[in-house]
Amino acid sequence: MEHMSATNPYFGVFVLFVLTFGAFYATTVAARWASRALARKDTEKLKLSIYECGPEVTKQPNRISTQFYLFALLFLLFDVEVVFMFPWAIDFKLLGWFGFAEMLMFILLLTIGFIYAWKKGALEWHNIK
Structure with missing residues (x-):
């Protein structure tokens, strides 16, 4: 049972890992408890109203185009x-x-991918109305 002794060179790392995990868990639980205990449960009409200027808030579906995702990717x-x-x-x-x-082959593969995306219309902006 020599692998279980405290003289193992990695025993300190294991102890620090366990203590870090315990501290993280305790902090998360404490923060969740404190936020639920201190948060106000009522919703005030003033809090939900607009501030100083702007149109009245209306609920509408959030329609974000997938074109943003495709461009970023x-x-x-x-x-x-x-x-x-x-x-x-x-x-x-x-x-x-x-x-x-190897670099010429790499650039060739990049060019093929770019042409494929171009032919599929991935680089064109589509207006969604």
């Missing part, structure tokens, strides 16, 4: 792929012709 895709080119550029001489061929 394509931006991240191509932005992250371009970031992969920096280490290649730094070690270009070390990699030689093999690294050059």
Whole structure:
């Protein structure tokens, strides 16, 4: 049972992990209890009214276009792929012709993906009314 002794070099890390988990759990429970105990339960008419100016608030469905999501996803895709080119550029001489061929293949795949997204109409903005 030597693996259970306190002389193990990772015993301190385990203790810190357990204490951190316990402190996190206790803080979460305390914050939840305090927020429920201190929050006002009533809804005042003044709190729900508009402040100083603006139109009356009406409830309407939240319709956010998926076009925003698609643009963000394509931006991240191509932005992250371009970031992969920096280490290649730094070690270009070390990699030689093999690294050059690999980067050409990588750029070819990026170009194919870009053309595919373009042909599918992912880069066109559609107005939803």
